[in-house]
Amino acid sequence: MNVLDVQGLTIRTEEGRDLVSDVSFSIGAGSRLGLVGESGSGKSLTALAVMGLLPPGMTASGSIALTAHGAPPAEIVGATERALNGLRGRAATVVFQEPLTALDPLMRLGAQLAEPLRARHGRGLRGAALRRAVEEALDRVRLPEPGRIARAHPHEISGGQRQRVALAMALACEPALLIADEPTTALDVTVQSEVLALLDTLVADRDMALLFISHDLAVVSAVTDHVLVLKDGTAVESGSVADIVGRPVHPYTRDLVGSARHLESALERIVR
Amino acid sequence: MSGASEAREVRVGAAGRAPSRRRRSPALVTGCVLVGFVVLVALVSLVWLPYAPDDTTGTRLAAPGGAHPLGTDKLGRDLLTQLMTGAWIALRAGLGATALGGVLGVCAGLAAGFATRWLDDTLSTLLDVLIAFPTLLLAMLMVAARSASLGSAVLAIGLAMTAVVARLTRVLVKRVLAQDYITAARTSGTSWPRIVTGHVLPNIWPTLVVNLALQFGLAVMAEASLSFLGLGAPPPNASWGRMLQEAQATVFTAPTGVIAPGVLLVMLVVGVNLVADGLRDTLDPTRRRTR
Secondary structure (H helix, E strand, O other): EEEEEEEEEEEEEOOEEEEEEEEEEEEOOOOEEEEEEEOOOOOOHHHHHHHHHOOOOOOEEEEEEOOOOOOHHHHHHOOOOHHHHEEOOOOOOEEOOOOOOOOOOOOOOHHHHHHHHHHHHHOOOHHHHHHHHHHHHHOOOOOOOOHHHHHHHHHHHOOHHHHHHHHHHHHHHHOOOEEOOOOOOOHHEEEEHHHHHHHHHHHHHOEEEEEEEEEEEEHHHHOOOEEEEEOOOEEEEEHHHHHHHOOOOOOHHHHEEEEEEEEHHHHHHHOO | OOHHHHHHHHHHHOOOOOHHHOOHHHHHHHHHHHHHHHHHHHEEEEEEOOOOOOOOOOOOOOOOOEEEEEEEEOOOOHHHHHHHHHHHHHHHHHHHHHHHHHHHHHHHHHHHHHHOOHHHHHHHHHHHHHHHHHHHHHHHHHHHHOOOOOOHHHHHHHHHHHHHHHHHHHHHHHHHHHHHHHHHHHOOOOOHHHHHHHHHHHHHHHHHHHHHHHHHHHHHHHHHHHHHHHOOOOOOOOOOOHHHHHHHHHOOOHHHHHHHHHHHHHHHHHHHHHHHHHHHHHHHHHHHHHH
């Protein structure tokens, strides 16, 4: 059964320009898809459309069917705000690129993490039980001293730690599908690989489906098993990671693979 | 004054608290002392006055000292008495106008901030017109439509303030709504009312409170100006503005008539501005650490 089924998705601006045209893909329960493309190719818009959160003035057409645990598939395009709010968090949720702006600067991290936890486990979760749940959630993303971090404001912890908190908030929703929109782009390389590895194990442990969005083919191929290449809002190529990396067909995909290889060989030249 | 964030902290983790929060800003302390003095004078005036406000039995333009610590005005009224009743009037004008402008302004600003397209455009245009409209003219219209009273002055100042506060609120709301953490909250299925109370209001309120404190100072000044022009509270209510106007002619023969209300007016306005400054430092957690 598919967690997400996107058929002929087209996103149009008020002026009638198509930013994404006729994109189709699906993600099965527990499987992973990478969405690759340069900036402006419509990757993030596609993610927002899946959440029913397109910016004002943009309209989606086609079909987006999202399936929460133990529920029939629900259509996102044209759904009411009320219906969407019931799906967000349960069916799918998003981890954003910039962890500093994705966290409320004036709210303690524990309080921010409490919000999805209580949405998921009921408003009755409070006091010591809530504090324990918050610290467990922070512990699960391998944050040291969860008690201290729960009391800190976002500016008091590092970028990598912030992204872990954002990840903890997304996981607290226990969604069927996790959308990661360039989750490691704003981090430096060593932290990036740590966060990627963490994301990898956490998603695998929970049997969550993953939609991983990135401009970096190397990062995508490390985390996902299937890849969809977007260029100027159209899907140019899709297939398994091995196929795309091994036998790219479309010239744009060849460019992407070529540039990833180029970086790698530059590193190897230095090592040799 | 960090009620909102403290309340949240209690909910989640109540142990160790950053020690820097305890440190008070010197501006806040000085401001509180200045404002506190004026408030004290105003409160005392409610229960005790040296003379009745309309008591003209004293010597005209008496020098300070003796039975009249600050002297008398040209009608023989005690200046200290007038100064004290004036403090109460100044505070009432400031509080009344700030409350009116604050409530109306924040509501209109929230509406405009959440509105899109035509509603936002309409509200913004309305606010711009209201801001361009001179407060003095508005006050004269009020006085013409009602009568010269403290209420008319407060209404005029409050309405003028509404526009300023609403425009600020609108911009603040728009800025917060464009942030990723709002989208993040929405992707986890948080409802709009929870987003407003949990994210929007806490993020705009430090700026709003500081601005309202500044507006309070401006309102006190505006009331004094209106009274100076005879558009404020009518006699025998002594407003500092009218005291200044009445003492104008005798500024060289009896300078206390001008100096006393002037000093108190400056104390209150400077005090309120310092409080606003101190509040800004205390309310912003990113500033708290660096201090």
